[in-house]
Amino acid sequence: MTQKRMTKQRKTILDILKSRKDHPTASELYLEVREKIPHVSLGTIYRNLNVLTDSGEVQEININNKFKRYDGNPRQHYHFNCLECKRVFDLNGSYQEDLDTMISEKNPHQISGHNADFFGTCSQCLEKT
């Protein structure tokens, strides 16, 4: 049972993740952390994101993309991926447990949950047209 320390770096990463409405990649986060801690290294960003993901404080999301993205909101919710600007946002609307039931009835596997991500054009990109 190793004890976790709240370093300046780890706190900054967590604060930024909780304040952003989109869900940045490790490199996007690195750029923002560097404004506050100029000598921070990318390795530190990655190591902290893994620690925070393991402890359940942040969520790792993987949406049709070669980079992982991170979400400071640890509860279960759906995501929206803008096909134009490629950003990922949280969605309002509750998690549909009945989807699990519906799928369980038609398949031999034991379903414990699901992830869903929606795609389209985000409100900001819509305005630009």
Added chain:
Amino acid sequence: MTQKRMTKQRKTILDILKSRKDHPTASELYLEVREKIPHVSLGTIYRNLNVLTDSGEVQEININNKFKRYDGNPRQHYHFNCLECKRVFDLNGSYQEDLDTMISEKNPHQISGHNADFFGTCSQCLEKT
């Protein structure tokens, strides 16, 4: 408008993808293609998967994983990811268009569709316990 040729390599990859019920990664596919075409290269597998994905003959799927997986069934459907053996299978059950409607009503973005993947324990892993 470049013309596409059906090479032995491309056909073999497509046949394997259509015959498998799970959804292999490029390396898993490489191992199987190599049984039929011993000198095939991994680059050829990747290049063909990209061609077939672009033409819509196969689907690329990305489920909480660092590897892409490929699905020989090009129509829209849900996937199941076994948390034990890590394989990915197709699910029976129709695509829920009303989810898009429900989410559209509660959010400012223009939703054009969604992906959903379920997780749990697959029927084969269940038997082993």
Added chain:
DNA sequence: GTAATTGCAAATAATTTGCTGGGTG
């Protein structure tokens, strides 16, 4: 015949890891 495609190997790109000195609890 000709242009798309292959095999091979080297290049990319995202993420992880080894090491050593520093800072948290």
Added chain:
DNA sequence: CACCCAGCAAATTATTTGCAATTAC
């Protein structure tokens, strides 16, 4: 003051790409 963690750079791993030879149409 123990030992977790930062910074730096080198290693790893999945995927892409350049090139010369091959092959489908």
